[in-house]
Amino acid sequence: MTTSAKGLVIGAPRSGSGKTTVTLGLLRALNRRGLRAQGLKCGPDYIDPAFHTVASGRDSINLDAWSMTPEMVASLAAGTLQDTDVALCEASMGLFDGVPAPQGRSGASADVAAALGWPVLLVMDVSGQSQTAAAIVKGCATYDPRVRVAGVVINKVASPRHHLLVVNAIEALGIPVLGALPRQEAITLPERHLGLVQARETNDLDARLDAMADFVAAHVDLDRILAIAVPFAAAPAPTPVLPPPAQxxxxxxxxxxxxxxxxxxxxxxxxxxxxxxxxxxxxxxxxxxxxxxxxxxxxxxxxxxxxxxxxxxxxxxxxxxxxxxxxxxxxxxxxxxxxxxxxxxxxxxxxxxxxxxxxxxxxxxxxxxxxxxxxxxxxxxxxxxxxxxxxxxxxxxxxxxxxxxxxxxxxxxxxxxxxxxxxxxxxxxxxxxxxxxxx
The missing domain is CATH 3.40.50.880 (Class I glutamine amidotransferase (GATase) domain)
Incomplete structure (x- = not known):
């Protein structure tokens, strides 16, 4: 099973950093460019993939490194990326957050990145800090040698001075900052007790996604983000996940x-x-x-x-x-x-x-x-x-x-x-x- 699509994982040090906004904005913005952009989701989550699907016009799927073997993860991803130009795999929680398990099977998004051989675009909420953001980026970049942080998008930038301090500190590590999102409270999705309200129930969803795409495209370098995506290192073999329970x-x-x-x-x-x-x-x-x-x-x-x-x-x-x-x-x-x-x-x-x-x-x-x-x-x-x-x-x-x-x-x-x-x-x-x- 082969595919020419390139991919990357959109991760963060913690939940609430802006991964979903960046992922949805990029999917819709790349789609508007005429690219076949595909969403994927790390971990057990029903709601985010439905938003990916609306943003890109292509069905998103989940890749779970605890429930699935690395071979299953790679096989599912490859089967999803036929006729695709670029895949954006949204991480869950913090990049390395998982459960006690052998390496590669903890359920962490880092395990998915390692199984696919894809780099990570790290989304950093830099509110309340400046140069310290670089220390967190360095930690994420060196914590797991299987995972390569290829770029950073900083979020909730307060001012030009704040931008300068954060970008200079991160780029001194040799890791490029590929976007800087200012504080923006208007672009949100409604929430419910199990997470976001479902895509099919969200009022004016296309307008919200267009606003996210406009916001992200105005503040990140789409070409440089596309340039850090890479294809699979090898063609994954088809690996069944669960047989159908009936005809x-x-x-x-x-x-x-x-x-x-x-x-x-x-x-x-x-x-x-x-x-x-x-x-x-x-x-x-x-x-x-x-x-x-x-x-x-x-x-x-x-x-x-x-x-x-x-x-x-x-x-x-x-x-x-x-x-x-x-x-x-x-x-x-x-x-x-x-x-x-x-x-x-x-x-x-x-x-x-x-x-x-x-x-x-x-x-x-x-x-x-x-x-x-x-x-x-x-x-x-x-x-x-x-x-x-x-x-x-x-x-x-x-x-x-x-x-x-x-x-x-x-x-x-x-x-x-x-x-x-x-x-x-x-x-x-x-x-x-x-x-x-x-x-």
Whole structure:
């Protein structure tokens, strides 16, 4: 598998430095130049790739160095970059932030940069500092010999004097400053409890992205940024991430069920599977000639009343489950349960295919990587199938019900495996989002 596309990773020393603004602005600005710019995202994140897709007009995917082997990361990236000129891979959190794991498998964005052989464009929030910014850049440039910081964009520059002090200090290290963004509060994207509001729900998104592109293009050197991007060092071999769970897959897709990883859709389609979308919010049932129904995560708690009233959807789902498998992740799992309590404390009756009840009124953040081993045969494989993925939710279980567990899961910090999710007959679900099979 070969591609002529060049790429780079857009990283930062910490979250909130401006990576997303720079990435989206560059994608849209390069797209307007006529270049085929492709977005990618490090780590488990459903929301940023959707914004990449709108900014560039090309589907973005996630590359996760904990759930995926380096070979999987490189194979997925190469498969995404066909007919592409340049790829911008947005990092998550700080460049080296990950979990305890062998080098290359910590989930840090630096691991993705190393797997792809791509340089890093470092975005630095320099508010409240001047020459000290160079010390942080030097630390990032020397911390991991696998990673090369090829340039810097400084953000939140307060004045010409501030600009001079910061740029002179960084460039004395031999690392070029390729852009300087002044303080700008007007260009923002709305946020929600799991991060940004989804792209499909953001008002005037194209206008916001155009404003980001104008802002970034006015303050960074697009040509020099393109010049630091490099192609793959070698052609990655195709490496499957997760086999399709069925031939024809009815996939819930709307504002309540949108957290489905694009790399799975791409891989399953490439393997010959067919994804058949339907909208529970529009009271649509899964296509009865499908082989499997998949309910992804999303925001069912924001639409619980509408889902409870969607009798065609609920009755169609119940009929489907009598003969064919149904699997739900996170929000989909909540929908398969008996009751869902929304943030206002109002209780809504769900599908009742699993005996669990959940609540968004009683909130507790659950966040982190998980390794799962299934307790019985399921759409994801035979009993004892090992999977890697994550949890990210605020909902809590108010009544676990009496179903058997879907899987035994453990975190990455040495804790004991604990039961997770529910399985009853052909129906299964949990808060666990699968990313890849465990190697």
């Amino acid at each position: 024809r897959i009815a996939l819930a897709q709307d504002a309540a069920f949108s957290f489905f990883y694009p790399h799975l859709a791409r891989e399953w389609h490439s393997a010959g599977a067919e994804l058949i979308p339907f909208s529970p919010l529009n009271d649509e049932a899964p296509a009865p000639d499908s082989d499997l129904c998949w309910l992804p995560g999303g925001y069912p708690e924001l639409h619980a009343g509408r889902l409870a009233a969607a009798q065609n959807f609920l009755n169609g789902l119940r009929r489907f489950a009598q003969a064919k498998p149904v699997h739900g992740e996170c929000g989909g799992y909540m929908t398969l349960g008996t009751m869902l309590t929304d943030a206002n404390g109002e209780t809504h009756r769900m599908a009742g295919l699993l005996s669990v009840s959940t609540s968004f009124a009683k909130r507790k953040m659950n966040l982190g990587y998980r390794e799962a081993e299934t307790c019985a045969a399921s759409p994801l494989g035979p009993k004892a199938t090992r999977l890697r993925g994550h949890e990210f939710h605020y909902a809590t279980i108010t009544d676990p019900g009496n179903d058997t567990p879907f899987a035994m899961t453990r975190d990455v910090y040495g804790g004991a495996a604990t039961p997770a999710g529910s399985q009853r007959g052909l129906v299964s679900g949990s808060f666990f989002h699968v990313i890849a099979r465990a190697d």
